[in-house]
Amino acid sequence: MLGRMEGPYDVMVVGGGPAGLAAAIGARDAGARRVLVIDREAEAGGILLQCIHSGFGLHYFKQELTGPEYAERFVTEALDHEIDILPNSYVSGIGLDSDGAKRVRILSDHYGLQTKTCRSVVLAMGCRERTRGAIRIPGTRPSGVLTAGLAQKFTNMMGYLPGRRVAILGSGDIGLIMARRLVLEGCEVVGVFELMPYSNGLTRNVVQCLDDFGIPLHLSTTVTEIMGQDRLRGIKVAPVGPGFKPDMSKEHAIDCDTLLLSIGLIPENEMSQSLGIQLDLTTRGPIVSSTLETSLPGVFACGNVLHVHDLVDFVTGEALRAGRHAGEYAMGIRRAQDNIRLVPGDNVRYCVPHSLSTGHEHQIFMRCKEPMKPCEIIIGDIMRKKLSFVVPAEMIMFKIKPDALDQFQGDTLRIDIRPLDR
Amino acid sequence: MGSEIYDVAIVGGGVIGCAIARELSRYDLKVVLLERNAEVGFGTTKTNSGIIHPGHDTPMSTLKGRLVVKGNRMFDQLQKELKFGFERIGAIYWIRDEEDMPRLEALMRLGIEKGVDGLEMWDQSRLSREEPNLSHDLIAALFAPSGGVINPYEFAFALIECAENNGVELRVDSPVTSIDHDAVADGGLLHVHTPGGTVDARYVVNAAGVYADVIAGMVGADDFRIVPRKGEEFMLDKRLHGVVRRLVFPLPTGVTKGTLIIPTYDGTIMVGPTAHDTGDREDVTTSVAGANEIFSYVTKLCPSIHQSDVITAFAGLRAVSSTGDFVIGPTKVKGFINVAGIQSPGLTSAPAIGEYVREILGDEGLRLDEKSDFLAEIAGPPRFAKALPREQEKMVEANPAFGRIVCRCELVTEAEIHDAIDHGARTVDGVKFRCRAGMGRCQGGFCTSRIINILSERLGIPPEAVTKRGGGSWIMTPMSDPSREVAGEGEV
DSSP: OOOTTOOOOEEEEEEOOOOHHHHHHHHHHHOSEEEEEEEESSSSSSGGGGGEEEEETTTTTOOOEEEEHHHHHHHHHHHHHHHHEOSSEEEEEEEOTTEEEEEEEEEEEETEEEEEEESEEOOOOOEEOOOHHHHOOOOOOSSEEEEEEHHHHHHIIOEEEEEEEEEEEEEOHHHHHHHHHHTTTOOOOEEEEEEEOOOOOOOIIIIIIIGGGTOETTTTEEEEEESSBBBBBBBEEEOGGGGOOOGGGEEEEEEEEEEOOOOOOOOOOOHHHHOOEEEEEESSSSSOOTOOOOTTTEEEEOOGGSOOOOOOOHHHHHHHHHHHHEEEEEEEOOOOOOOOEEOOOOOOOESSSSSSSSSSOEEEEEEESSSSSSSSEEHHHHEEEEEEEOOSSOOOEEEEEEHHHHHHOSSEEEEEEEEEEE | TTOOEEEEEEESHHHHHHHHHHHHTTTTOOOEEEEEESSSTTGGGOOOOOOOOOOTOOTTTTTHHHHHHHHHHHHHHHHHHHHOOEEEEEEEEEEGGGGGHHHHHHHHHHHHTOOOOEEEEEHHHHHHSSSSTTTOOOOOEEEETTTTEEEEHHHHHHHHHHHHHHTTTESSOOOOOOEEEEEEEGTEEEEEETTTEEEEEEEEEEOOOGGHHHHTTTTTTSOOEEEEEEEEEEEEEEGTTTTTEEEEEEEOOOSOOOEEEEEEEEEEEEEEOOOEEEETTOOOBOHHHHHHHHHHHHHHHOTTTOOOGEEEEEEEEEEEEESSOOOEESSSSSTEEEOOOSSSHHHHHHHHHHHHHHHHHHHOOOOOOOOOOOOOOOOEEEOGSOOOHHHHHHHHHHHHGGGGGGEEEEEEHHHHHHHHHTOOOOHHHHHHHHHTOOSTTTTTTTHHHHHHHHHHHHTTTOOOBHHHHHHHHOOOSSOOOGGGGTTTTOOO
């Protein structure tokens, strides 16, 4: 698999999770001859490898797969596409040549430290979980307080439990999945506590992981103290009032030896920042054009490093497109610059991409700020779309057809979500 | 074990106990250090602000005033020998109001009298040129170039490693439960009891930090009290690297050196500490009030810093003595030496305290014969992230484990984790504080599982026996818990 490590590549992909693998396949499909995927772990597949539950692929394969199965299909497909995958390797820097070529510095135990050049790069580094420090939960610092993803790794990859009596702060999807997983392993899950008045996970996960197992979801509630010297011995929780301020008069203690945190994901853009790539302060991912190209020409982004997705199926679709554009770029094909800026309006937290060009079809991903039902998405004066409901936890997707933009004269397209009168 | 007689037993493996151990290891002595935690430096040392103070602000009439300037000057040589993270980045002491000018000037005069090197008075324009991100309403600052930052835990690890190389015995997980002593006529031995056995020693040095009065009380030598004073600190994201280049102090008050902005040795900005007395020697809790106190102050001083930049918070306890000064010296119990009340500037004073305690032991009758083969230097841990690309290439070539990044946030390789374990790390925190794995913005989210596996392999213990910091701080439990299974079940 590594025989052809010498010589320049057309496209290099940073990260071998679902986004990176699909991007590499997209690049090959677009005609790029030599494509390299660089991954930190011993095996490509990313976080999917620890997601042993099913529910992946319903949109993309019309079939219910586990995470490792979904990953395996893409690894196989990548190898069929004669894509090189370099595992146990770390991109420690990317430099730019004056002719636009990219120099990628790769550290691996097999090849040492070496620099390879390529025409275009796809960033697919994924995201990391927010930690206790980010929300500053007061109290002691015992063991037993960990992110839901780390607990998932303990359970599914190492064959160990993070504890026996578990509380979960935050209702992100990994937290919900782990609530069910740990109950199935014989743990007691005392409850999921969510600061917001609504769940931050998919509705289907609330139903299938909590409701079906009788695990209570306490909305508008937060953890106010962590207790225990060596190991977690309990937490205090309290309902929150206006401004998310805990009502300390209603604070009460709960015995548990484990607290999982599922309080959000942050795109891993430290490398993007070191390259001087412009980031969107809301998504914390790069600002991208309609070809998913960042502010640095020839550097593309997709998957959770661009914005946090709900479903891997959507990551795959986005990454195939990013890879195709990166492949075209490497082959010298350039599309005219975007001429329309996309701007989030009422009840729109963000939209990706950040700009559009006339004459092409566009896939738009966006999220609302707060739940609304029923409602209407209003895209400037070119398009309207009615929805029975929107919630922040579920990404909104729609396509803009090329002909919809034909009549559009302006340079800024604003997207609003407005309530529909019943 | 019981038949061996030690010349000196040191109680407490904080930076002070370790400094004393290393100093004594220069001499032909049999020395043991007893530490209650799983590793040295896990108490106050680990949570220290990590500042080497210039020492101009403590009067010469106090013991700390006399030890701090001497201690400060010892660090350059120590760093060469022991390779811990240390840099003299300089410190500034700012004022906002004209009426504080006389106090700032007095501070400068005191410093000059004490022989603190290189003090300068900066006016407003110089200050805003040197530290442009500080609030522009500061009117002047005293600059002390000898102020520095240090990784205090690395200092403790290096001291004990050097001491062990020179024959000192380290016993971890050894809390002292009681001490009794013979009549002087019987040879005057002290018997230090721990759950793992008793240590018989001619001299006992009590460097037990916030527990020093408890240990002293075991022999009735507790004519002082320790009142732990809690300090909460907040580590900020590396995005703020370079926001200030020097240690930023307000004008010190009698109680505290105030809230600081600390550009740590590794480039992370730390803000804090608070200073509140607590009656609880284990109270290292962080609080909402503490965060509010620090950030309402710091954001006014340096508007680029936001509370949302916090990656982790922690608290430590200063061992403040009822005398207000260090309590160092012999006691009414022959052979029992107190080294107590070592609060700020205790870290700066540590090497000077080591020498001072050695002198006291000599005065008390301990025979001090210098070894001819004392090894002053240790190799120090490898630091892949700080190496130049050319050096990195060579490191990977020599050892492929340098090619495997375990901690992506701080760029720590598997080889460095091996090195940390080979030099005494037994816990996840021990690895973290020795090589920074897990110290970055993801706080171990990605690397903890790999570190557990490496510790398990390297120490030859099952993964579930790996702890966060020893004691009951277990991290994982096996899926089938044998204690839950009915006896005999499964045997058909």
